[in-house]
Amino acid sequence: MKFERYGAGIAKGMVVTLKHLFRHPVTTQYPEERLTVSRRTRGNELIWDRERCTGCATCAKSCPQGAIRIVTSRGEENDYIVEEFRVDSGYCIFCGLCVESCPYEALFMGYGYERARYRRRELVLNKEELLTSEKKQPSGYARPKVEAALPPQTLLLDRDGVKK
Amino acid sequence: MVIKTEPFVVNIGPAHPSTHGVFRMRATLDGEVVLDIEPVFGYLHRGIEKLAEERTYTQIIPLTDRLDYLASMSNNLAYVLAVEKLAGIAVPERAEYLRVIMAELQRIASHLIGVGAFLNDCGAFMTPILYMIREREKILDLFEMVCGQRLTYNYMRIGGVSHDIPEEFLPALKKFVDSMPGFIDEYDQLLKENEILLARSKGVGILSREQAINISASGPVLRASGVKWDIRKVDPYSIYDRFGFEVPTGSAGDCYDRYRVRVEEMRQSVRILKQAVEKLPAGEVRSEVSHLVRPPAGEAYGHIEAPRGELGFYLVSDNSIAPYRFHVRAPSLLNLTALREMVVGWKVADVLAIFGSIDICMGEADR
Numbered sequence: 001m002k003f004e005r006y007g008a009g010i011a012k013g014m015v016v017t018l019k020h021l022f023r024h025p026v027t028t029q030y031p032e033e034r035l036t037v038s039r040r041t042r043g044n045e046l047i048w049d050r051e052r053c054t055g056c057a058t059c060a061k062s063c064p065q066g067a068i069r070i071v072t073s074r075g076e077e078n079d080y081i082v083e084e085f086r087v088d089s090g091y092c093i094f095c096g097l098c099v100e101s102c103p104y105e106a107l108f109m110g111y112g113y114e115r116a117r118y119r120r121r122e123l124v125l126n127k128e129e130l131l132t133s134e135k136k137q138p139s140g141y142a143r144p145k146v147e148a149a150l151p152p153q154t155l156l157l158d159r160d161g162v163k164k
Numbered sequence: 165m166v167i168k169t170e171p172f173v174v175n176i177g178p179a180h181p182s183t184h185g186v187f188r189m190r191a192t193l194d195g196e197v198v199l200d201i202e203p204v205f206g207y208l209h210r211g212i213e214k215l216a217e218e219r220t221y222t223q224i225i226p227l228t229d230r231l232d233y234l235a236s237m238s239n240n241l242a243y244v245l246a247v248e249k250l251a252g253i254a255v256p257e258r259a260e261y262l263r264v265i266m267a268e269l270q271r272i273a274s275h276l277i278g279v280g281a282f283l284n285d286c287g288a289f290m291t292p293i294l295y296m297i298r299e300r301e302k303i304l305d306l307f308e309m310v311c312g313q314r315l316t317y318n319y320m321r322i323g324g325v326s327h328d329i330p331e332e333f334l335p336a337l338k339k340f341v342d343s344m345p346g347f348i349d350e351y352d353q354l355l356k357e358n359e360i361l362l363a364r365s366k367g368v369g370i371l372s373r374e375q376a377i378n379i380s381a382s383g384p385v386l387r388a389s390g391v392k393w394d395i396r397k398v399d400p401y402s403i404y405d406r407f408g409f410e411v412p413t414g415s416a417g418d419c420y421d422r423y424r425v426r427v428e429e430m431r432q433s434v435r436i437l438k439q440a441v442e443k444l445p446a447g448e449v450r451s452e453v454s455h456l457v458r459p460p461a462g463e464a465y466g467h468i469e470a471p472r473g474e475l476g477f478y479l480v481s482d483n484s485i486a487p488y489r490f491h492v493r494a495p496s497l498l499n500l501t502a503l504r505e506m507v508v509g510w511k512v513a514d515v516l517a518i519f520g521s522i523d524i525c526m527g528e529a530d531r
Contacts, residue, residue, distance in 0.1 A: 009357030094316070097223065156301050
C-alpha cells in the first residue's frame with residue numbers, strides 16, 4: 001500500500017465537504033415537517049365507490065396477488081348486487097393494476113401513507129372500510145380528474161442552490 | 165520453532181452488511197489471505213420464475229419490479245420488450261422516448277447506489293453514499309411524479325407505458341439534467357484522486373479481459389476489463405440507435421476501473437437524457453393492447469443493457485394468457501461467478517471491496 005502526494009487528493013475532497021457546511025439541508029424532520037407526495041401516489045388502502053361499482057370483478061381478475069374478493073348476487077333489473085367486496089391489503093403489492101383496469105372508474109388508490117396497523121386482521125378491509133372518508137383521500141393514479149385537484153408534489157430539485 | 169498452520173474456513177454472510185442483501189461466501193483463509201472462496205446462493209430465492217408462469221403477461225410486470233429492486237424500470241423495460249417481440253406489438257414513438265428517459269434515469273440512480281455502496285465497502289462509511297443518495301432522491305422524486313411510487317414502479321406496459329408524464333415533469337427533468345454534470349464533478353473532486361481510495365482499489369481484484377469474456381460477465385464489470393460491449397450499441401433495442409453516446413471502458417479491470425466506468429456511464433446517460441428531452445415527440449403513449457395478451461406459440465428473448473449488465477428475459481408461449489416458461493438472464497448472478505477469479509490471493513478486507521465493486525443486487529441473483 002503506497003500513499004502518494006502526501007494526501008493532496010484528500011485535501012481536495014475536503015474542499016467539497018467544507019462547501020457543504022454552507023448549504024441548505026436537504027433533509028426534513030419528518031413528523032413535524034411533511035412533504036407533499038405525488039399526485040399519482042399509489043398509497044395505502046384502496047378506495048371503492050359504491051355507486052359506480054357494477055360488480056363486474058375486473059379488478060379481482062387483474063390482481064396479481066388475488067387480494068380482492070367479490071361476491072355478487074343477481075338483482076331485480078338483471079344487474080349485479082355487490083354482496084361482498086373485500087380487500088386483504090396485507091397481500092396487496094400496490095401495483096395499481098386493479099385501478100387501471102376498472103372500466104367504471106369505481107376504484108381508486110389511496111393518497112395516504114401512514115396507515116399502519118397493529119393486527120394483521122385489521123388489514124382485511126370490507127365494504128364499509130373501503131369507502132372514502134376524511135382520513136382516506138383518493139389519489140390521482142389513473143384518474144386524471146382527481147389528479148388535477150391535488151396539490152403539486154414537493155421536489156428535492158427545487159431546493160438546489162438555496163442558501164442557508 | 166515451526167508453527168503448524170492450516171487453512172481456516174470463515175463464513176462471510178449471509179446476513180452481513182457488506183453482502184448487499186443475503187449472500188454467503190464461504191472463504192478459506194490462510195491468516196488474512198484468501199485461498200479459496202465459494203459463493204452460496206439462494207437465500208433470497210422467491211421462485212419468481214415459477215410464479216410468473218401462473219400470472220398473465222400484464223400481471224408479471226409488478227413481479228419484475230422485485231427482481232433488481234434498484235433498477236425496476238430497466239427490469240420493466242426488458243420484460244415488456246420480450247413480450248412485444250413475442251406478440252409482435254408496436255410501440256408509439258412517444259412511449260419509446262419515455263422508456264429511454266426512464267431507463268437512463270434509472271441507470272444513473274442505480275450507479276449512484278452502486279458507486280456509493282462500493283465506497284462504503286472500501287471504508288468510506290456513509291459519507292460519499294449520502295452525497296449520492298441526495299441525487300438519487302431527485303430521480304426517485306421524478307419517478308414518483310410519473311408513476312406514483314419510488315421503488316416498485318410498474319410503469320412500462322405491453323405496448324407502451326402506463327401513463328403520460330404530468331406537465332411538471334419535463335421542466336423538473338430539464339433542471340435535473342442541467343445540474344447533474346455538476347454533481348458528478350463534485351463526486352470526482354471528492355473521490356477521484358483520494359489517496360485512500362486509490363490505495364484500496366487500484367490494482368485490486370483484477371479481472372482480465374479473457375476471464376471476463378469466459379465467464380460471460382457483462383455491464384461495467386466487463387467494460388472495466390477493456391471490452392467495448394454494450395447492448396445499446398451492439399444490438400440496439402428500442403430507439404437507442406438514434407442517440408449519440410460513448411461506451412466508457414477501463415483498461416486494468418481492477419476495482420478502480422469498475423468505479424470509474426460507472427461514473428463515466430452516468431455522464432453518458434445524462435447526454436442521452438439531454439437528447440431525448442429535446443426530441444420527445446407528442447402523441448399516444450400506449451397502443452391498443454388488451455390487458456390479456458395472448459401471444460402466438462413460440463419463444464422470444466428480449467435483452468437490454470441494464471445498469472448491472474445484460475438483462476434478458478426468455479419467454480416461451482403456448483398461446484395462452486400466461487407464459488409457458490419464463491427465464492431471467494440476471495447480470496448480477498453471472499457477474500458474481502467472477503468473484504472467485506478476482507478475490508483469491510487478496511486479504512479479507514479486499515474481498516468486501518471487490519465484492520462491492522461488482523455491484524450486485526441479490527434480489528436479481530437469487531430471484
